[in-house]
Amino acid sequence: DAEITQSPRHKITETGRQVTLACHQTWNHNNMFWYRQDLGHGLRLIHYSYGVQDTNKGEVSDGYSVSRSNTEDLPLTLESAASSQTSVYFCASSEQGTDTQYFGPGTRLTVL
């Protein structure tokens, strides 16, 4: 069955370190998204991509970057982790032309 996976599921890192969160989907979806979820803020969009080599900034993109070298993967990189980036991160994908998004299980990131 097609699916969307995230790794790692839990990560603890230190302030200033570079961290990369992986997202892999096997639906062959063109659209991929990264969200973060914090108490009191709900889910907020970080970056998104409509296809290979395409990336766009979302609502809260400062301190994050993404790259799309193939259809299946959209890794999220925190260039220099900050305590404010402690959060749960969700990746999602959708078929081109639709709004139905399929979400991964999430990565809980703690920055000490």
Added chain:
Amino acid sequence: DAKTTQPNSMESNEEEPVHLPCNHSTISGTDYIHWYRQLPSQGPEYVIHGLTSNVNNRMASLAIAEDRKSSTLILHRATLRDAAVYYCILRDLFGGTSYGKLTFGQGTILTVHP
């Protein structure tokens, strides 16, 4: 995207129907109404969506008011597994600059009692 308003929380008993309301008084004619839910410690999952007519699927029903300024997600027989946060989201049919993106509000926390 037009704004939606949902109650912060609702409670239900197992095996009973649940009606989750959503107000969207500024909805435009091309806005689809989407519902997602998020079970504890999981990512959101798609529930249902509609434009004008009522919709049914294996998970739920969506009842849309005639003027489209409100809608109701109906769970016909709540189970403990339906305890989740339910999000009502409007999406423009034609997308425009917000194509494909979902804007999540605070949602409604549904508690189901045994």
